[in-house]
Amino acid sequence: MRTNKRLALVISFLLISFSISAQKSSLSYTVKMENPEWHFFHVSLSCKGIKKEFIDFKMPAWTPGYYQKMDYAKNLQRLKATDAAGRELKWEKTSDNTWRVLSKNADVINLSYEIKTERAFVASPYVDETRGYVLPAGVFLYIDKLINHPVQVRIVPAEKWNRVATGLDSIPGKRFTYKAADFDVLYDSPFLAGNLEELHPFYIRGIKHRFIGYKLGDFDKDQFIVDLKRIVDAAVNIIGHIPYKNYTFIAIGPGPGGIEHLNSTTFGFNGTNLKNRDGYIRTLHFLAHEYFHHYNVKRIRPIELGPFDYDKGNRTNMLWISEGLSVYYEYLVVRRAGVSTDGELLNALRGNILAFENKPGKRFQTLQQASYETWSDGPFGRTGDEVNKTISYYDKGPVVGMLFDFKIRQVTNNKKSLDDVMRYLYKEYYQKRKRGFTEEELRAAFENVAGVPMAEEYEYVTTTRELDYPTYFTYAGLRIDTTTKILSTAYAGFTLRNKEDTVFVAEVDYESPAWNSGLRRGHRVKWINGKKASVLLLDKTITDASPGDKITLTLYVNDSTKNTDFILERKKDRPFIIATMGDPEPLQKQILESWLKG
């Protein structure tokens, strides 16, 4: 065997110089929360071996998993930079989120600053007398161009707090001290400090899973852990591989929202919601969603979602996969775990169908556009417009996912399913190619698994074409009622709200009688049929009226008033009730069974 000595020399030289520079430079953070009632973290950074004329320290503008600009930089205050001798170094702001420290080749630079916190929310750092939630993207500065540098973090909880929860590896022998291979990992590993409660850990395929949090509340914790374990097991069974060494569910206290991470999830949680069946299933769906994300988005991911651009954010047309299919799988996983019933699964999907079908946005925005525009429209689509011209990929995404799944099962004689597509994407792009997939690669994955073109199904993604539910539901031996029912009750199509002494139009349904008469959101209403307008009066007027009756509104227009009237129609309803067929063919029966049971 011939070797190229020169090349070997160059390589060994490179390896040596890399290992020297890796040894030489270090970044270690300490986060203190000495007076938590003042709502700020005190952060210090010891930065060694990065000798430069100046160093640009940057704060991310957003946090992965929450696709909105958060402007964390505005919370940073009292920045001070010093060298090893304690001499102060000058700094200047060079952009909204960049602090340039004139380090003049100093070997050691110490930074200290405060992070002011305002709102207890899963995408914001927060500290008060009860707990400290360190959302890393809002607390730790990275060095421009050195995002890949390893980093250490020591958390010093407030006095009397006994625990820190995080997905990061701790450094043995050092209290509450952790290491991250780079800042991408750090930004994906929040910390929760406080007097936390930990439930019984459980093991799946020998790997430890923990549930730990602040103010968990009173509920049947043993049963909850039994069910959560089944859910994690059902999710793992879909992909067939666990990519992490341990996993932590971190409950940050009552409140909305959750964010997925590489080997943890942080989420608002209130155990009292688990006392009724509905709240129990909803909470477990939510946790299954966040958990399933460690596959779908953290590892099975659109190519645009990595490496992250912490300044600008990363736009992609494929959040309908990352979010929409995570909703779809949250229902399937909880059902396959044996925790929810068939009826609860179908009802959850029906909820998404109703939410999607009842918004005019379905005529204006495609799933791809909703994915791309989430940064401007918000995670659930835009609100506050005269007409809602946006959709939510949380509603249409799971429904389209189900149609894709049923189609694949039908054309492959139930030999393949959406699960095969997910497994393929995991193996091919995450494990083998170590990157995300493009739109073309995603489509090819669907079509290769199905073995047929999926042009029609793809139109549900790229256009606003009406979803043909009955065809796809039939594949699984399910019936869905898509007819429009004409009810005998009267319908006007608008709502009112009171603000101090004034009554405003709150919402107007698109193309309703009220809409067609020119009534719009924000109009000020004086009278309804000559009587002083109120929310109650409108309710009573519509309840007492019959279709065909006229309603007259007197509106304030500038300094005078104007009458507008319209004829009430019959209320319409599309209930989208889903039921199983009485006499399914063998294939339909098989598809339904394997879809439900996995």
Ligand SMILES: [Zn+2]
């Ligand atoms: Zn999600």
